[in-house]
Amino acid sequence: MDIPASLVQVDVTDVGRLIFSGHCKRVTAPAAYGEVCILPRHAPLLTALRPGIIRLQPDAGEDQFLYVSGGFLEVKDSVVSILADQVLRSDEIDAERATEARGEAEQQLRESHFIEDRDVAKLDLAKAVAQLRVLQHAEIHLLKKHPR
Incomplete structure (x- = not known):
């Protein structure tokens, strides 16, 4: 997968559906012990998510705000994977x-x-x-x- 150096690939899924998949400049999410901001070239990370807001800043288009009930966020090789119990636009x-x-x-x-x-x-x-x-x-x- 070719990901520009100034972006991260973000995949947000909840049980049974893909909510978002695309390149973003920044991702902010409610980690278990505080909010995390993921930028390009972020160190590998695995954290639990608490109920809160995921903010996606796509390469093109408007910022997106999503509700997440909890789940997990993983960062690895410029890919941010969010696996959640429930995500709502x-x-x-x-x-x-x-x-x-x-x-x-x-x-x-x-x-x-x-x-x-x-x-x-x-x-x-x-x-x-x-x-x-x-x-x-x-x-x-x-x-x-x-x-x-």
């Missing part, structure tokens, strides 16, 4: 449902007495907030592209 996210899920998770956090229940609620809250943030990023990006 902004147009696949239901804002009303995500807002409702955030409220339910917040309520569960307030009412939980057991650590395990609180951990589940924290994860559910992180997922809902990440989905809402993807929608916010997409809206901001659209407004920059088409000012009112």
Whole structure:
């Protein structure tokens, strides 16, 4: 595979489908212990992903913001492979449902007495907030592209 030195090949897949495949200038992802930014010639890396936003900056075209529920990211030989449990584009996210899920998770956090229940609620809250943030990023990006 011929990859220009100024780019990385990025493949994003979730269970059963390829979400994105192409060359990017930069990839930002929510690694388990903090956000990682992958640029060309990045050192080899394997890390778990937490719920959050993947930002792809393609060689051509608009930046893309994707929701990821968790999974793994690998960097090897200028190829970034993201294997996720669930990946959603902004147009696949239901804002009303995500807002409702955030409220339910917040309520569960307030009412939980057991650590395990609180951990589940924290994860559910992180997922809902990440989905809402993807929608916010997409809206901001659209407004920059088409000012009112």
